Amino acid sequence: MMNHKMALQTGVREIRMIEQDNKWFGSMAFIIALLCYAIFSAPFPAQPGIAEATIGSLLVLFVTIPTGLIVMTGGFTLYQRYRTVPMWLHLGFFMLLWWGLFNGGVIHSWDVTDIVRDIIPCVYLFVPLMLLPAMNRTKYNWLKIFPWVIAFMGVILSMRFYNVANMSPLDVGKMYFFDNYLYLPYDPSVIFAGIFLPLMAIHTWKSSKLYSWVFSLFMLVGGFLALGSLMAVAQRAPLALAALSFSIYFLIISRRSLKRMLLLVIVLLGVGVLAQQQIESSYQLLIDKQESFGANGKTDELAAVIKETSQSSFSLMFGMGWGGLFHDPAVEFVEVSYTHSAMTFFLLKGGIFGVVIFLAYVLWISRNLLRSLSIKTLPIVLSSFMPVIIGLFFQVSYKTLSYGMILTLMCLLYKQQVEKKAVGTTEKLMKHG
Structure with missing residues (x-):
């Protein structure tokens, strides 16, 4: 009787381990699908190919075919x-x-x-x-994982844009740049990264910890790469909304944390001094585009x-x-x-x-x-x-x-x-x- 009970418990543990492995495998397939999208695909692929088929297959592994069919055909x-x-x-x-x-x-x-x-x-x-x-x-806890995955997608797409447009972030503001109809900066993850990463650099910063300074620096670089790609194609609405986001955050955080408010001011002043030429020329490009195209x-x-x-x-x-x-x-x-x-x-x-x-x-x-x-x-x-x-x-x-x-x-x-x-x-x- 005891052996039978132990065997049953062992079997239950093995089933749970298999289920956990399947959940881990499906979750990794989902994250890999999103990274493949950022690395190999584009927001609006003209002719979907192997990359898009792979992304779709990985997403299906995570969602599973039964769940997808239940959602689309009923099963409320x-x-x-x-x-x-x-x-x-x-x-x-x-x-x-x-x-x-x-x-x-x-x-x-x-x-x-x-x-x-x-x-x-x-x-x-x-x-x-x-x-x-x-x-x-x-x-x-997907709420802890998912924002960083989306932000990473935005940074990857921004870096791909710089590569395809044959430019560096220092060239931002010189002219309108073109990525051969891939529309990489138009992906929503780019503006997400451009807002999320700079805000999190301030939000998670701890003055007493060295690793916090390092991580905040990396987040700022990633965020500014995303914002730079938006400037390179003169994205008016995204840049205006990004500026609005930073303003709202500044107003709210100024009442909560003096240290973070001062850090935000220092970051903005530093960016203004180091990238003054790029900002001024980008702003002029945005004004010119507004005058030329209006509501497009x-x-x-x-x-x-x-x-x-x-x-x-x-x-x-x-x-x-x-x-x-x-x-x-x-x-x-x-x-x-x-x-x-x-x-x-x-x-x-x-x-x-x-x-x-x-x-x-x-x-x-x-x-x-x-x-x-x-x-x-x-x-x-x-x-x-x-x-x-x-x-x-x-x-x-x-x-x-x-x-x-x-x-x-x-x-x-x-x-x-x-x-x-x-x-x-x-x-x-x-x-x-």
Whole structure:
């Protein structure tokens, strides 16, 4: 009897070890997929190849095929089990995905290639629905791991940009630089790194520890490499939002820590002195671009989308469906399947129906993020919120894999805050017995 019991316990331990190995393997596959994206792929790959297939396969290993199918084809009880997102959100994604496919593929009979090009960014935007259950299964603290992975992606993409554009960071501000249509600085992880790393360099700095000075220095270098790539292509909205983030942080931290406030001032003054020429010339390039391009045709694009969807009550309510093309005035009236804003994209593809679902999704995430705001989470909140705003209103960055990763990080932040409150409430109840 005793031998039987010991054998059973040994078997249970072995099963647990195998499960832990599988969780570790899946988690590593996920991180490697994101690093492969930063090293070998691009935000908008024109012709997906081996790199993109490898990234997709590694992501599937982490999410698992059953979970992905459950999310995309129903199985709403998954979220009751993992307590990740509300049921209405999963239902909204389910209806948006499949009704858009029916509308575009059956009613309008758009080209299959164009349909796939629209479905992929839709899945990217709602990827937290698939990643959150997978992250829950691993039991790792992804909120500590994930921001650094995204920031590292941004730094890698920035360094790739310098290499492709055949320039050094010291050349920033001399002219507009071009990366042969790879659009590497336009990836949301770049602006995330440009905000997150400098803020964390200040936020985690400890004056009495040498390693803290070293790590803060590395973070500042990485952040400025990312910001430099944005300056090199004269990214107006991201740079303006980055400056706003630093200002907000300065105002808040000045009331909390005099040391950190002084360090921030010293860093800004040091950057101003060392990179004065680059900053002045970059600012002039931004002014010139603003005078030349203004809103870059985005207001005309919005008018064109409204005109396209207002042709009938059906198109106004449900849009063109996945795969629909229109002549975009923002790109000289070339027929394209995208717009320069997530809001106009969902208006074009899903009409009022699509915009309402997507807007409810974004508002739910934004509300939760603001509820999670504290001095400790401030760097993550600021560095996450700004890239999301860029994709919502200014750029096509909402179609990238990184955009979905940042949305996932925002969901993780709220989830951990809720869990901490639940634990605190339980401890209080137990204490008062």
